[in-house]
Amino acid sequence: MLSVREVKYRPEIDGLRALAVGLVVFYHSGFVGFSGGFIGVDVFFVISGYLITSLILAELDGPGFSYWNFYERRARRILPALLIVLTVSIPFAWFLLTPSNLKDFSQSIVATIGFSSNFLFWKESGYFDTDAALKPLLHTWSLAVEEQFYLIFPPLLMLAWRYGKRHFELIVVAGFILSIALAQYTSVYYPTAGFFLLPSRGWELLAGAYLAHRERIFPIHLSGRLAGALADTGIVLVVVGTLLFDSSTPHPSVLTALPVLGAGLFIAFGREKSVANYILTRRPVILIGLLSYSLYLWHVPVFVFFSHYMLEEADSLQMVGLCLLSLALAFVTWKYVEAPFRNRRKMSARSMAVGLLSLSVVPMAFGLSGHFSGGFPLRLSMPTALKRSFARLPEPACFDSDGISKRPSDFCVYGHGTGKIDLMLFGDSHAYSVLPAFIEAARRQEKGFVFVSYSSCLPFLGLTRDQARERTQSCRALNDAVFNYVREKKIGRIALAAYWGGYTDGGVDRANTYHLQMREGDPTGKKENREAFLYGLKKTIRAYEKIDVKVFLIGDAPAQHFYARDVYQRIYFGSERSPKDAERALQQFSVSETDHLDLTKFSRDAFERYRDRADLVNLDSFFCSNQFCRIGTPRQSYYYDRHHLSIVGAEHVAEAIEPLFETK
Numbered sequence: 001m002l003s004v005r006e007v008k009y010r011p012e013i014d015g016l017r018a019l020a021v022g023l024v025v026f027y028h029s030g031f032v033g034f035s036g037g038f039i040g041v042d043v044f045f046v047i048s049g050y051l052i053t054s055l056i057l058a059e060l061d062g063p064g065f066s067y068w069n070f071y072e073r074r075a076r077r078i079l080p081a082l083l084i085v086l087t088v089s090i091p092f093a094w095f096l097l098t099p100s101n102l103k104d105f106s107q108s109i110v111a112t113i114g115f116s117s118n119f120l121f122w123k124e125s126g127y128f129d130t131d132a133a134l135k136p137l138l139h140t141w142s143l144a145v146e147e148q149f150y151l152i153f154p155p156l157l158m159l160a161w162r163y164g165k166r167h168f169e170l171i172v173v174a175g176f177i178l179s180i181a182l183a184q185y186t187s188v189y190y191p192t193a194g195f196f197l198l199p200s201r202g203w204e205l206l207a208g209a210y211l212a213h214r215e216r217i218f219p220i221h222l223s224g225r226l227a228g229a230l231a232d233t234g235i236v237l238v239v240v241g242t243l244l245f246d247s248s249t250p251h252p253s254v255l256t257a258l259p260v261l262g263a264g265l266f267i268a269f270g271r272e273k274s275v276a277n278y279i280l281t282r283r284p285v286i287l288i289g290l291l292s293y294s295l296y297l298w299h300v301p302v303f304v305f306f307s308h309y310m311l312e313e314a315d316s317l318q319m320v321g322l323c324l325l326s327l328a329l330a331f332v333t334w335k336y337v338e339a340p341f342r343n344r345r346k347m348s349a350r351s352m353a354v355g356l357l358s359l360s361v362v363p364m365a366f367g368l369s370g371h372f373s374g375g376f377p378l379r380l381s382m383p384t385a386l387k388r389s390f391a392r393l394p395e396p397a398c399f400d401s402d403g404i405s406k407r408p409s410d411f412c413v414y415g416h417g418t419g420k421i422d423l424m425l426f427g428d429s430h431a432y433s434v435l436p437a438f439i440e441a442a443r444r445q446e447k448g449f450v451f452v453s454y455s456s457c458l459p460f461l462g463l464t465r466d467q468a469r470e471r472t473q474s475c476r477a478l479n480d481a482v483f484n485y486v487r488e489k490k491i492g493r494i495a496l497a498a499y500w501g502g503y504t505d506g507g508v509d510r511a512n513t514y515h516l517q518m519r520e521g522d523p524t525g526k527k528e529n530r531e532a533f534l535y536g537l538k539k540t541i542r543a544y545e546k547i548d549v550k551v552f553l554i555g556d557a558p559a560q561h562f563y564a565r566d567v568y569q570r571i572y573f574g575s576e577r578s579p580k581d582a583e584r585a586l587q588q589f590s591v592s593e594t595d596h597l598d599l600t601k602f603s604r605d606a607f608e609r610y611r612d613r614a615d616l617v618n619l620d621s622f623f624c625s626n627q628f629c630r631i632g633t634p635r636q637s638y639y640y641d642r643h644h645l646s647i648v649g650a651e652h653v654a655e656a657i658e659p660l661f662e663t664k
Helices: 011-029 037-061 067-096 099-113 117-124 138-162 166-189 191-196 202-217 224-244 254-269 275-280 283-290 292-310 316-342 349-373 384-388 429-433 435-445 469-489 500-505 526-546 564-572 579-589 593-608 647-652 654-661
Strands: 412-415 423-427 448-453 493-497 550-554 614-617
Touching: 011 037, 011 224, 011 254, 011 275, 011 283, 011 292, 011 316, 037 138, 037 202, 037 224, 037 254, 067 099, 067 138, 067 292, 067 316, 067 349, 099 117, 099 138, 099 349, 117 138, 117 191, 138 166, 138 202, 138 292, 166 191, 166 202, 166 254, 202 254, 224 254, 224 275, 275 283, 283 292, 292 316, 412 435, 423 429, 423 469, 429 435, 429 448, 429 493, 435 448, 435 647, 435 654, 448 469, 469 526, 493 654, 500 526, 500 593, 526 550, 526 593, 564 579, 593 614, 614 654, 647 654
Parallel strands: 423 448, 423 493, 493 550, 550 614
Antiparallel strands: 412 448
16 A cells, blocks of 8 residues: 555646646637537546645554645635635626626625525526526536535544444445446436535535545556556547537536546546657646636636626637636736635634635625625616516416326416306416516406416427426426317317427527427427427317317517616616617627528427418517517616517517407
8 A cells, every 4th residue: 555645746647737727718609629628627626635635644553644634735725716706706796787687696705605506506406508608606516516525525534444444445335436427317307406416416526536546555556568558548538528528418417437448548548658648748738737726616707707798709710819818817816816715824823714704805895785686676777667577477387387287177267257268378487578568468368268388398389399398398297288279168279378489499599409299209390399399389279170170379578688677777877878878789689680581480480381271470570670679678678688588578579469369
């Protein structure tokens, strides 16, 4: 067994850190070829598990392990740079974020300091969701996972060490198997929880821990040439994962073993001469590895705040500049914050504690006050009527309710009058978005209607999706339940509303997140989405036709490029605008009619094929004129976000909905 009391410095591991952080930064930059760059975090987890376990084992072989020293080192390593980034981010958040976004940011500050932000983001959104890309502290989830691991792992290691060193490897292997099995399970049924939470991530850290233990008790001796080849193979596996993985790849899952194995091979054999060792031990690469923690912390706030300022993502040239800015901030932070705090000779534990407490006062105070104030709404000078116009209806029980397909009695009934209800509104969140239009039209016509919707659920019969199985099955079951309800209640008309352009073209971001399938196991992609869309449309119209039900297809309201609140905040922040100036600015930020028609062309053409059997309710004339589709007026927003209408926006199109209630 090795008896060294200190862990020897390995420059090639700093090179591996440089590779890992580069993958993550380039993934967030959107550069071509880095669709799977998020696996850089998995590489970090393996490195962390290896280094920390090596350190603990070295102390156990030497003077003995001290919890105080261990957590003091963690505090010196993690907190100073983190608190600086949080503090510097606050003024940018103050001037660039809407009250709701600032409240979320404030909550994430508190959660980040408490190393629990992974729980917060798990509840808020998925990592690959569009909204998630505008969260300045989203990346801190990985810090939370690591620190949670290091609260649990050292005590378990100590117990194993006390009652028999052979138990350590047994604990690690058992934990690895259980964790990777859970990762595979959650990737199918609970992908967001699987992504953010420790139980399905722990195996990656345990992989590094296993390497550290085997290295000390049974080091593998291979020829330099073979070891170098294995090290090169490890880096190739990481690169392959970067090229092949994307946001649709189940992750973490057994597929994630590819980059984890790659990182493990390089850590195990990277000391030997190899192409990978040569590249990753160059001085500039090692320097980036030394800066990797600060660079990881800085790059997301820099990218996100720039997007909020510009109200759009950076182009390639701008992104290069943002990467260089992040690197410069990382260097300054490493040299003047990280290095001084880590130097135990120059900064005692007491001085360190006082310094960290001082650095935490501002972000913690801001985080708490931002949460309780609702995001400091008094910063904005928007007209009161405008602030109110962002509202949408409170979510009824018949929207996004799990198990509602088994309880059709819980479908919502709206409207006036005492006559027979002869209309149903059904669809995804866009059906919920236009619900106020139906409520207003029903009031004018003194009629009633039935409503139910389920987010991201295309209201077509016979389809499935290559995503979380539970949600897919619920959507399919709800489509069947609605059809049976309409047939049994003898409802004569059904209005289907959905984010049509999202399913056929990936929505305004052109991101394929819906993965429609005609059968489970079918390949997915834009072409397959469109084929499944046409199949489902035909099947649905034909099915309702057979039971003598008239189908209405509610056209998409124009999907905007920018969030409505962000647009109006930019226009009104700090001073009242004249209506003329506000109108000019609104046109600048509203989607062009050309872009809207391009996004909805496929679904429109599909609906046109069935114009004799289903009526399309076109909403364009209520939003589009002079080559632009307005996001609102200077005093009212038509949108809640980018493609969901506010109550005001929905009621704006009530006139188009009224004919659906008229007796024919």
